[in-house]
Structure formats: C-alpha cells, structure tokens
Amino acid sequence: MLDRKANRMASSLRFIGSGNAFCPPGRFHSCVVLDETVLIDAPPTILPQLHAAGISSAAITxxxxxxxxxxxxxxLPFLLLERRFITDRDGVERLRIHLKASGVERMKSICELAFPGTLLPVIEERVEWVVNDVGEVGQWSYERFPVFHTPATEPHGYMLRDSNGFTLLHTxxxxxxxxxxxxxxxxDAVILEMGVPDGAEFPHHHRPTDIARVAEADSKRTFLITHSYASGAGVPIGFKMPALPPNAIQVEDGQKYHLEPGNVTLDD
Ligand SMILES: [Zn+2]
Ligand SMILES: [Zn+2]
Known part of the structure; x- marks a missing residue:
C-alpha cells in the first residue's frame, strides 16, 4: 500500500532575520518564512530581507x-507596496493576515501613515483579515496563544502542526x-527569543541563562534561538554570542532548516 505520508514534502523554516529590535551588527530584525510562503511577522526591512532570500513578495500567501x-x-506597508507596484501589478494574489481582531485598525493606520491615500484601497482589494485564534496556513494548522511581553502589544505565540505531524512552537x-x-x-522544535543579555532586568525577554535553563532541562528538544541581542557569528563588533547548550542553536540570518518529526536539519 502506498504510504501517502512519505510522499509529503518536509516543511522548511527560513530565518530571514535573527536580531532583536536594535538590529545588532550582522543581523536583520527577527523574521521567519515557513515553506517559502508564510511569513511570521513583517519587520521594517522586510523587502531587503526577502530579496536576500530570493523570495518574491508576491509569493507570500x-x-x-x-x-x-x-x-x-x-x-507591512512596504510588503503591500511592492506587491501592488512591482511583483503583483495585476492584483492576482491575495494576502491573508492572521492577527488578533484588535490589530486590524492598527495595521490599516500604519499603512495609511506610511503611504497616505495609496494603501487603504490596496488593503480593501487584496487583503483578507483572519482573526480566529485557530486556523490554517498552507499545510499547517495553528493555535494562537498569549505570551509574556509588553502587555500593550497584545503579545502571542503560535503552536503550528504540519501535515507530517511536525510541531513547531513559535513563541x-x-x-x-x-x-x-x-x-x-x-x-519538535521551539523558536525562542533571546532579546537581552544576562544582567539586564527585562522580564519580557529571555536572557542566555533563561535559555540555558530550559534547554538543559529538555535536552532532547531543539531550541532555535533568534531575536538575539548578540552580533552575528564572526562579526567583531557589538555583543558576543553567549555559550549555550548544544540543543539551543543560535540561528543566523539566511539559514534554512528542514523540519521532519523529531528531526531539524540545517540546509547547507
Ligand atoms: Zn521584537
Ligand atoms: Zn516585542
């Protein structure tokens, strides 16, 4: 009997940025692309980040x-602008934006502030807002859940499961x-941010000691560490990368991982 499961493509996870809000040297702001089509978050420099990865903004579903x-x-304004005027001039593609309902007006405001008069009609025609806490993206189903961060930002993570059974926790x-x-x-894998160094007192972020504690206690699981305060590997200026347990991988911009149940491998 044909094993249909074996024919399914393994999912992929590409880090097109791995830095915190300050963009430490060698890193863009933290951002991932699932299966080359699903973006999790849209940092201000999303266009150069997509360009560097060779992903068209029109390919983002x-x-x-x-x-x-x-x-x-x-x-978000730049993503919509490039789709409208460069990569999808004919308006063939729709963008589904998954967020808390309270964010819809906020996202429209950001777009109107950035390009007055231009983007609201684009949103009207080409954006679909998805506000439920459970849903689907491509071959993934997800649950959105609250996390511990600046409360005014309504912070959430996503528990995602693909059709092969791989489970990704994006926090x-x-x-x-x-x-x-x-x-x-x-x-199977947990994406954790490491936004501040040891010694800093910001409870809304993980420090290296927080990461080490959780990774050592859970040594079989893979932790992918992003949103880092530390400079990129080999960059001589800024904060140095801390030592972490081997199952806590400090990712770099441009890295792509293949995801199969129980297995996370770097594409090189
Ligand atoms: Zn951030
Ligand atoms: Zn934040």
Whole structure:
C-alpha cells in the first residue's frame, strides 16, 4: 500500500532575520518564512530581507503577526507596496493576515501613515483579515496563544502542526512563561527569543541563562534561538554570542532548516 505520508514534502523554516529590535551588527530584525510562503511577522526591512532570500513578495500567501512592536509589523506597508507596484501589478494574489481582531485598525493606520491615500484601497482589494485564534496556513494548522511581553502589544505565540505531524512552537517575543512551558513538551522544535543579555532586568525577554535553563532541562528538544541581542557569528563588533547548550542553536540570518518529526536539519 502506498504510504501517502512519505510522499509529503518536509516543511522548511527560513530565518530571514535573527536580531532583536536594535538590529545588532550582522543581523536583520527577527523574521521567519515557513515553506517559502508564510511569513511570521513583517519587520521594517522586510523587502531587503526577502530579496536576500530570493523570495518574491508576491509569493507570500499568509502573514502571521505575533504582536504590535515596530520591529514586527512596520514592514507591512512596504510588503503591500511592492506587491501592488512591482511583483503583483495585476492584483492576482491575495494576502491573508492572521492577527488578533484588535490589530486590524492598527495595521490599516500604519499603512495609511506610511503611504497616505495609496494603501487603504490596496488593503480593501487584496487583503483578507483572519482573526480566529485557530486556523490554517498552507499545510499547517495553528493555535494562537498569549505570551509574556509588553502587555500593550497584545503579545502571542503560535503552536503550528504540519501535515507530517511536525510541531513547531513559535513563541514570538516573550519572557519565560507558563503558556510556553505548557506547550513545549508537544513541540519538535521551539523558536525562542533571546532579546537581552544576562544582567539586564527585562522580564519580557529571555536572557542566555533563561535559555540555558530550559534547554538543559529538555535536552532532547531543539531550541532555535533568534531575536538575539548578540552580533552575528564572526562579526567583531557589538555583543558576543553567549555559550549555550548544544540543543539551543543560535540561528543566523539566511539559514534554512528542514523540519521532519523529531528531526531539524540545517540546509547547507
Ligand atoms: Zn521584537
Ligand atoms: Zn516585542
């Protein structure tokens, strides 16, 4: 009997940015693309980030938003602008934007502030707002859940499961919290932010010691560390990358990972 499952394509996860809000040297703002089509967050420099990855803005079918900080959403006007005037002039493609309902007016405001009079009609014609806390993107189903970050930004993470059964826990921006701990045991891989160095007192972010504690206690799981305060590998200026347990991988801009149940491999 044909094993239909074996014929399914493994999912992919591409980091087109891995830095925190300050864009440390060698890193763009944190951002991932699933299966080359689903964006999680849209940083201000989303266009150069997509260009560097060789992904057309018109190929993005879905944008999932974690919270309202500028390093996560200020790229939306540029994404829509490039689709409208360069990559999808005929308006063939629709963009589904997944977010809390309270963010719809906020996203429209950002677009109107950025390009007055231009983008609201584009949104009207080409954007579909998806506000439920459970849904689907491509071959993934997801659940959105609250995390621990600046409350005014309505911070959330996403628990995503693909058709092969791979489970990805994307925790957005968050300090350590119960809602992440509850979901972690079910995940094949966990994307965690490391926004501040040790010694800093910002409970809404993970520090290296927080990452080390969770990764050491859960040594079989892969932790992909992004939204980093540290400079990119080999960059001589800025904060140095800290030492972390081997299952806590400090990702670099441009890296692409293949995702199969129980297995996360770097494409090189
Ligand atoms: Zn951030
Ligand atoms: Zn944030």
């Amino acid at each position: 879905d944008l999932m938003i974690t919270h309202w900080h500028g390093d996560h959403v200020f790229g 957005g921006d968050s300090g350590p919290c119960e809602t992440i701990d509850q979901r972690r045991p079910e995940a």
